[in-house]
Amino acid sequence: MDFQFSSQLELLRKSVREFAEGAIAPRVPQMEETDEVPWDLYREIAKQQYMGILVPKEFGGTDLGHLARTIMLEEVGRISAAMAMALQIFHLGTIPFVDFGNEAQKKKYLPPLAIGERLSTIAVTEATGGSDPTGIQTTAKIQGDSYILNGRKCFITHGHVADTITVMAKTGEGPKGFSAFIVERSFPGFKLGRKERKFGLHGCNTGEIVMENCLVPRENLLGNEGDGLRISMAAISEVGRAGMAGCGLGVINACLEASVKFANERILGGKPISQHQAIQWMISDIYMDLEASRLLSYRASWMRDQKMRCDVDMAMAKFYATEAAVRCAKKAVDIHGGYGYMMEYPVQRYYRDAEILIASAGTSEIMRIVMARKALTSK
Ligand SMILES: Cc1cc2nc3c(=O)[nH]c(=O)nc-3n(C[C@H](O)[C@H](O)[C@H](O)COP(=O)(O)OP(=O)(O)OC[C@H]3O[C@@H](n4cnc5c(N)ncnc54)[C@H](O)[C@@H]3O)c2cc1C
Structure with a gap:
């Protein structure tokens, strides 16, 4: 090792x-x-x-x-x-x-x-299908050389920005009733829905995309008909969750640095607050969460590079790093006292940004389901 x-x-x-x-x-x-x-x-x-x-x-x-x-x-x-x-x-x-x-x-x-000349995203989630993606209602029906897509996707990161979008739609019934399509924003019938106002992640667009009789060439089917769930779940569980863990790592790093700086600079009663054991404990907790999140995330990503099965390891990394980001951001705000709530200090942003990392690419409850399934069947 x-x-x-x-x-x-x-x-x-x-x-x-x-x-x-x-x-x-x-x-x-x-x-x-x-x-x-x-x-x-x-x-x-x-x-x-x-x-x-x-x-x-x-x-x-x-x-x-x-x-x-x-x-x-x-x-x-x-x-x-x-x-x-x-x-x-x-x-x-x-x-x-x-x-x-x-x-x-x-x-x-x-x-x-x-090379970033065009931008991409993935669109699975709908009002009727979030944690359970099989609840989606967008349909794709074949007509001559095209598929006709109809439906509305919500919470799509860069939905209003991306040029090329992997869209999951229903082509049949049951788990094999979903297919994945490459949809370009210039295709007839592709429209933008509302832009969401979020309390964090400002500068990163989130919004609806709408397909109304959207004409998608037949050759833009990814894989075969019926592969949609497998394609989108492989992407989300191995790349999306790793990505959210990476974002979480970033936030925890920022929390640690801001907390150490503030604790050393803030003088109360003639000494920096970093000399109080209560503050040291909070800082040591953030430090430990950073290292634990790193180990889980680096290992799961390394496994993906080795082409090893890593869905459960990714769920663990995603769960730990994003939950830790929220915990650490709360501690960072607490260490800053009243200043932590002021826009002048960045820790309030870390707190707002961290919270949303938990829902994206699968909530913590869904990560627990993935982990429990493995734990309960491991010999
Ligand atoms: C900022 C942001 C960006 C996103 N970007 C994208 C994107 O680019 N593309 C995309 O397709 N989607 C995207 N999403 C959607 C995201 O993947 C979903 O929000 C997520 O899967 C949860 O679905 P939901 O919001 O419908 O919550 P719901 O599924 O309605 O869940 C509500 C609550 O119920 C719990 N719950 C649900 N099912 C179970 C269960 N079986 N057992 C226990 N608890 C359960 C959940 O954990 C949660 O606490 C994004 C979301 C956010 C917030």
Whole structure:
């Protein structure tokens, strides 16, 4: 067992940290204020080749892999969880093409996605199908050389921003009654629904997409008819959950740094509050949560790189890192006293951003169901 990162991964962490501190940090106040997507920043991020981190080199990506991606999301999330979430969804929207696309689909769609020329997302959730995706009602009916899609997807990260979307729709009944389609925003019948107002992750768009007799060419079916649940669940459980864990790691890093700085600088009764054991305990809890979240997340991502089965390990990493992010953000706010509630200090943002990481890509209850299923059947 080797707990040492390669020099390539150490270098990646250093370069992402420098980029995030230099290019992303100055944009956070504006994103917080306006909740607008910072397009020019995406172009800068694209130049860093972060979007194509899971795309094979032959299609224009860097193919650095899942562990590298987790480190990258951790470093971006340390500065902005919203930006880490945006990156995570690009990868999640792209991975179905990498894993299930045919040669023609890969050639057409992957190169522009790998360099951030086009943006992607995945659209599964509907009002009738969140934790239980089989409750979705969007339909796809074949008509000549096209499928006609009808339905409304909610809570779609970058739904209003993405050019290319993996959409899950019903083509039949039962678990094999779902199929996945590559939908472009320019297709006739594709429309935008409402944009959500969120209490965190400002600058990362979330909204509805609507398909009204949306015409999708037959060749845009991913895999075969009936593969939809398998394709979307593989993406969400192995890439989406790893991504949310990466965002959580970023938030915990930020909480630790802000708490240590404040505790050392805040003088009360002639000494810094860091000398109080009560404050030290809170800081040690955050520190421990960071290391435990890292170990679970790095290991699950490494397993995915080794092509090992990792759905339960991802659920564990996602559960732990996102729940820990909320716990740590609460402690960071508490350590700051009244200042923690003031917009001037960033810990209130960490708190708001952390909470939403729990629901995205499967709630903690669903993660517990995945873990319990394994634990109860393990010999
Ligand atoms: C910021 C954000 C971004 C998102 N981005 C995307 C995206 O890009 N694409 C996409 O497709 N979706 C996206 N989602 C949707 C997300 O995956 C769902 O919100 C999530 O799966 C939960 O579904 P729900 O919100 O409908 O909650 P519900 O399923 O209605 O759950 C409500 C509550 O019931 C609990 N519950 C449900 N079923 C069970 C059960 N069997 N046992 C015990 N408890 C249960 C849940 O844990 C939760 O506490 C996003 C959500 C958010 C908040």
